[in-house]
Amino acid sequence: MEDPQITSTGVATSTPKVLIVMADYGHDPTETAVPYTAFKNAGYDVKFATETGRPPRCDKRMLEGFTQKLLGAKKEVVSLYKKMAVSDEMRHPLSWSAPGFAFAPFDLVLFPGGHDKAVRQLIDSPVVHALVLDYFPQTRKPSRKVVAAVCHGVMALSESKDAAGRSVLRDCVTTALPAKFEQAAYWSTRAVLGDYYKTYGHGSDDVETAIKKVLADPSQFKASLNPGPFTVxxxxxxxxxxRYPGDAEVFAEEIIKLFESFNRIV
Incomplete structure (x- = not known):
């Protein structure tokens, strides 16, 4: 964060630098636009990064047509997304594959989720894995650096493994898209959308199963089947x-609260 300034009330304040890491296409608009808007409203310095610096686009199925009306982003979120899409930071993202690029200059690195198969560009990237391996240890408390992830975004972390095959999440508690949520969405839409809700195709592991495999103990995966907001x-x-778009607002609020906890009375 920038050097803190002391206000007249004795409270140290600073401006967190946020990086939202994305594939070129396919992320969920709610999981992206809701945190982005919350961070901007809080006065944070927000940047995006894609592989080559091309402007990212979120999953159009969640933004238009019958899929948006039935399963996608709410009307108000579509409005937030449209504002975000024309922002200078989203139109001119950084490149996470550029020589010398690192997450270190940022105070928060956020990974949104998304079901479209195109998000595998991010989840499977050895470049992203190396960046995460470098950054994640820097978030060990009492550090002021933060990593946040939602839904499939958690897989970008779980798939980031060291030379011994140990994930950065091995010793962490985490949530992500619950298997029952994923299966319900998949089977209820399969006749119309095929394997859209299976990012790695029919027969592949659910997100929950894939993440549990890299944890030291499966009990570290925390899930709630209550549709109300849930974060870990x-x-x-x-x-x-x-877990999913329904958590996005509280997810952003919890991140902001964490940064506020760093700015205690001096």
Whole structure:
């Protein structure tokens, strides 16, 4: 964060630098636009990054047509997305594959989710894995650096493994898209959308199963089947995770609260 300034009330304030890491296409608009808007409203310095610096586009199925009306972003979120899409930071993102690029200059690195197969560009990227391996240890408390991920975005972390095959999430508690949510969406839409809700195709592991495989103990995966907002914060790292678009607002609020906790009375 920028050097803190002390206000007349003795409170240290600073401006967090946020990076939203994305594939070129396919992320969920709610999981992207809701946190983005919350961070901008809080006065944060927000940047985006894609592989080559091309402007990202969120999943159009969640933004238009019958899929939007039945399963996609709410009307108000579509409005937030349209504003975000024309912002200078989204039209001119950084490149996470550029030589010398690192997450280190940022105070928060956020990974939104999305079902479209195109998000595998991010989840499967060895470049992203190396960036995460470098950054995630820097979030160990009492650090002021933060990682946050929602839904499939958690897989960008779970798939980031060291030379011994250990994921950065191995010793963390986390949530992500619950298997029952994923299966319900898949089977209820399969006749119309095929395997859209299976990012790695029919027969592949659910997100929950894939993540549990890299944890030291499967009990570290925390899930709630209540549709109300649900987030998880790790005890040892400044790492916050959420399950799906319904968590996005509280997910952003919890991240902002964490940064506020860094700015205690001096």
């Amino acid at each position: 914060e790790d005890e040892h790292y400044n790492y916050i995770s959420a």
